[in-house]
Amino acid sequence: MxxxxxxxxxxxxxxxxxxxxxxxxxxxxxxxxxxxxxxxxxxGAAGSRTAAPGRTARTTAAGAVADSAATPITEVGTDDVARLPTGFAEFDRVLGGGVVPGSVTLVAGEPGIGKSTLLLETAAHVARLVRGGGAAGAGVRLVAGARPTVLYVSGEESQAQVRLRASRINAVEPNLLLASTTDLATVLALIEQERPALAVVDSAQTIVSQEVDGISGGSTQVREVASALIDTAKSLDVPVFLVGHVTKDGSIAGPRTLEHLVDVVCQFEGDAETALRMLRAVKNRFGPTDEVGCFDMSGEGIEDVADPSGLFLSGGAGSGGDEAPVEGTCVTFTVDGHRSLPIEVQALVTASVLPTPRRAVNGVDASRIAMLTAVLYRHGKVNLLANDLYVSTIAGGLAKEPGCDLAVVAALASAAKHRPIPRTTCAIGEISLTGQVRPVPRLEHRLREAARLGFARAVVPPLRRRVAVPGMELVEVADVRDALAALGVSARS
CATH class of the missing domain: 2.20.28 (Rubrerythrin, domain 2)
Incomplete structure (x- = not known):
């Protein structure tokens, strides 16, 4: 022993x-x-594990033969792998075009954020796709030996509980197989027996191996569970989605090696008080790691949002509609991965009756607001030091990027001077302590997205090279005072 x-x-x-x-x-x-x-x-223990079907066992003794001989890189094929679509265009975007056969994807997030709901809907979409030859009709090629089924294993809920949630989100499919177990051997046996097109294990911290000691969710158990699932996925070419819990500080629970072992690590983020959810690829061996997917959470399930502009803008913003502009608002554009997102910044300025003026923010960095208020007073000649300031964004959007500084300053000045900024005008730029408006990365990408949404005028930093955006007037400003004058909210206007 x-x-x-x-x-x-x-x-x-x-x-x-x-x-x-x-x-x-x-x-x-x-x-x-x-x-x-x-x-x-x-x-000897390392080589004593039984090899998966179709794979030669690997030994550690001297002179042992490996699974396969080394091949010159020039002779390795470069054929594209047939990816399996998840049914969510945003999910496929984050994964790099779909699920790669034999890959293991770890989806982590806070409790109640919607990880299980997202993967259950994904399992139903794949089951609906592969049922009755639907995969061939959609141009999807299943791995040899795979059956037109999808396996969903839950270690946290019973089969009846998963069935109730599936009924609520319209995810009931006859070839979607449900299992409720916490035993690793049972999970591996189900995957080898069914050979599904996709397997979902919810979650890594609840599955326990009887071959090693340790409590459920501990370092030893999580490492053993992940290693066994990865071996099975690679040997059978069955893609596996693995749900991971997070700790209080937001990191994935368990040993750090869990993130190194899997192929893809996705973070499912969002505010529990809003319906917006973001899926980010932290690690991706088969695609980019700077993509972000937008989802809308509701009582009927999760829907992907191809155009999130309607979530972050109030009615009429950027659409050129007949609605009158409102004071204290300004629109900017941030870059998240390859996607440019519009963010509407709203500000409220009131006279303070407290010895220390109040600063309340939501979606904006509080220390950044303090700095911008001082810059606005020193270089913009707009004194808000003795006022209560309330700054917020729409629908849980984040305006913490330095490129949002100009929009925050414009919204504060607009609220203080009671002069609204036209809805077809946006402001993009970083503000330094000297009052200068500095360039931001990927400005042309932001401006093209603004033009697509109907914005006709943009206040931007001095351009290093000429940028041509059809249908948009670009106003270059060098400092805060020029920017406020261009927006019509300066101290002298």
Whole structure:
């Protein structure tokens, strides 16, 4: 029997070490460290694991033959892999065009953000696609030996609970197989037996292997579960979606090696008080890592949002409509990955009755507001130091990029001077402490998106090279005073 070493594991953050602490040295929580015993395998243990079907076992002895001979790189084929669409255009965009056969994708996010709902709908879409030859009709080629089924394994809910949620979000398909188990051997047996087109395991922290010691969700268990699922996915060419929990600081629970083992790591983000959800690829071996997908969460499920401009702009903004402009608002454009998103900044300025004026922000960096208020007073001649300032964005959008500085300053000046900015005008630029308006990256990309949404005029920093955007007037400003004058909200206007 292999010798077991005593280790201590934090149930909150997954920290492990050889010594017990009353307070976890990693997350600072009290009373979360427990003892567990991890078997210490030798050289023979590594090669004793049974090889997956169709794969030659690998040994560690000298002179052993590997699974396959090394091949010159010039002889390696470059045929494109047939990706499996998820049914969400935004999900496919983040993954790089769809799901790669044999890949393992980790989807992490806060509790209640919608990870299970997103993957259950994805499983239903794939099941609907591959049912009755639908895959061939849609140009999708299944891996040899794969059956037109989708397997959804839940370690947190019973089959009846998953069925209720599937009924609510219209994800009931006859070839969508449900299983409720926390045993790793059972999960692997189901995948090998069914050979589905897609497998979903919810979640990595609830599945337990009987071959190793340790509590559910601990470092040893999570590492063993991930390694076994990856081996099965690679050997059978079955793509696997793995749900991951996060800790209080937002990082993925369990050992850091979990993120290194899987092929794709996606973060599902959003504010629980709003319907907006963002999916970002933190790691992607088969596509870009700077893409972001937008989703709308509702009681009927999740829908992808191809054009998120309607979420971040109030009615009539940028559309050239007949609605009168409102004071204290200004629109800017941020860049998230390859996508340019419009953000509407709203500001309210009131006389303060407190010894220390109030600064309330939402979606904007509070320290940035303090700096911009001082710059506005010193270089823009608009004194708001003694006023209560309220700055917010629409629908949970984030205006924390430096390129949003000019729009924040414009919204504050508009609210203070009671002069609205035209709805067809946007402002893009970073403001320095000297009052200069500095360039921002990918300005032309932002301006083209603004022109597409109906904006006819943009206040921008001095251009290093000529930018031509059809249908849009570009007003170049060098400092804050010129920018406020161009927007019609300066102290002298």
């Amino acid at each position: 292999a010798k077991a070493s005593v280790q201590y594991l934090c149930s909150e953050c997954g920290w492990s070490g050889p010594k017990w602490f009353g307070r976890c040295p990693e997350c600072g929580q009290w009373g979360t460290i427990d003892e567990f015993r991890e078997p210490r395998g030798g050289a």
